[in-house]
Amino acid sequence: MKRFLVICIAVLTMVSCSEERTKIPVYAWTGGPGDATDLELKAKFRDFKAKGIDGLMYNGGQNPETYKRVGALVKEAGMEFHTWIPTMVQGENPKIDKELYAHNRKGESAFDKPAYVDYYKFLCPNKEGTYEFLSDLYGRVAAVEEVDGIHLDYIRFPDVILAEGLWDKYGLVMDQEFPEYDYCYCDACTSDFKKKSGIDIKTVEDPSQVREWKQFRYDLITNMVNRLSKVVHKEGKVLNAAVFPGPSIAKKLVRQEWNKWDLDAVYPMNYNDFYLKDAEWVGTVTNEEVKAVNGSIPIYSGLFICPNPENKTNENDPENHGLLPSEIETAIRGSMENGATGICLFTPDRMKAEHWEAFERAIYTDYSKK
Numbered sequence: 001m002k003r004f005l006v007i008c009i010a011v012l013t014m015v016s017c018s019e020e021r022t023k024i025p026v027y028a029w030t031g032g033p034g035d036a037t038d039l040e041l042k043a044k045f046r047d048f049k050a051k052g053i054d055g056l057m058y059n060g061g062q063n064p065e066t067y068k069r070v071g072a073l074v075k076e077a078g079m080e081f082h083t084w085i086p087t088m089v090q091g092e093n094p095k096i097d098k099e100l101y102a103h104n105r106k107g108e109s110a111f112d113k114p115a116y117v118d119y120y121k122f123l124c125p126n127k128e129g130t131y132e133f134l135s136d137l138y139g140r141v142a143a144v145e146e147v148d149g150i151h152l153d154y155i156r157f158p159d160v161i162l163a164e165g166l167w168d169k170y171g172l173v174m175d176q177e178f179p180e181y182d183y184c185y186c187d188a189c190t191s192d193f194k195k196k197s198g199i200d201i202k203t204v205e206d207p208s209q210v211r212e213w214k215q216f217r218y219d220l221i222t223n224m225v226n227r228l229s230k231v232v233h234k235e236g237k238v239l240n241a242a243v244f245p246g247p248s249i250a251k252k253l254v255r256q257e258w259n260k261w262d263l264d265a266v267y268p269m270n271y272n273d274f275y276l277k278d279a280e281w282v283g284t285v286t287n288e289e290v291k292a293v294n295g296s297i298p299i300y301s302g303l304f305i306c307p308n309p310e311n312k313t314n315e316n317d318p319e320n321h322g323l324l325p326s327e328i329e330t331a332i333r334g335s336m337e338n339g340a341t342g343i344c345l346f347t348p349d350r351m352k353a354e355h356w357e358a359f360e361r362a363i364y365t366d367y368s369k370k
């Protein structure tokens with residue numbers, strides 16, 4: 001009897017230990033390093049790891065040396081290291097000819113007259129020079145030993161329709177595609193489209209009604225991703241991307257047909273507050289995302305965290321909205337029960353102590369037995 005009890009206790013201990021170890025994969029968007037010393041970075045990365053973060057999407061500019069230094073420290077802390085480098089949005093750079101920037105339907109260059117905000121200087125994805133610049137950039141970073149993967153962001157056109165949660169901020173009602181936000185009407189794009197479809201899009205009264213024109217532009221982004229995928233894979237590294245949700249929303253707002261991209265993982269920004277949706281919606285949209293790739297590529301559900309939960313109801317700027325501590329569990333559970341492989345936090349630095357408490361409970365839960 002005594003031996004039987006000992007065995008029971010041993011089995012129970014094993015079960016509880018293995019349950020304790022069950023944790024969902026967690027990534028986080030973060031950046032730097034600014035003036036931080038190696039010691040400071042090490043402490044920060046150790047803290048992230050202890051909180052349950054398995055990998056970072058790290059925004060550190062375009063210099064491979066930065067990623068070499070920071071990557072070594074991230075790996076030392078036991079996390080994966082992916083470099084988060086914006087793709088189609090590029091500021092003034094001697095390596096980039098001004099002719100490579102996209103043009104809107106009014107004929108204005110995104111370099112001279114960017115839409116919405118100053119940094120919205122988007123390149124045209126139909127220019128060979130754009131590919132050459134990006135393949136050189138990502139190729140050099142992917143060659144860095146400490147880098148596990150390249151994380152694309154702003155791999156899209158400017159928002160032809162803004163997310164509804166942003167309409168008030170910019171004083172716009174975007175119930176249709178307006179010419180100043182509709183790209184790209186450069187000579188290369190319009191003439192290539194005419195050759196392909198026979199349609200002179202510059203003479204069409206409402207181009208938003210031309211299905212082939214939409215598809216042509218989805219394909220330009222898809223082709224760019226798929227060409228960059230070859231560059232990154234050649235270095236033996238993975239390629240993934242931050243995308244808009246859906247892809248129904250991604251196609252409508254920014255012309256990303258990301259379910260056709262050669263990616264190793266997708267990180268949809270399921271930022272419910274931008275779409276005036278509640279935390280339950282995160283699960284609903286994750287369901288669409290997992291189905292869109294037939295479950296063949298991991299989906300990491302991107303969660304937008306509210307930096308000042310106590311002030312959310314008084315806050316007008318949607319950039320300061322996001323998930324409250326009380327909504328974390330709903331968003332994580334919804335993502336996981338609808339087939340996400342894990343989640344990605346935007347950002348760990350926005351998380352308050354109450355967020356981390358709810359987060360810890362939610363990530364150490366087994367969602368496989370729904």
Ligand SMILES: [Zn+2]
Nearest residue numbers: 124184186189
């Ligand atoms: Zn163009």
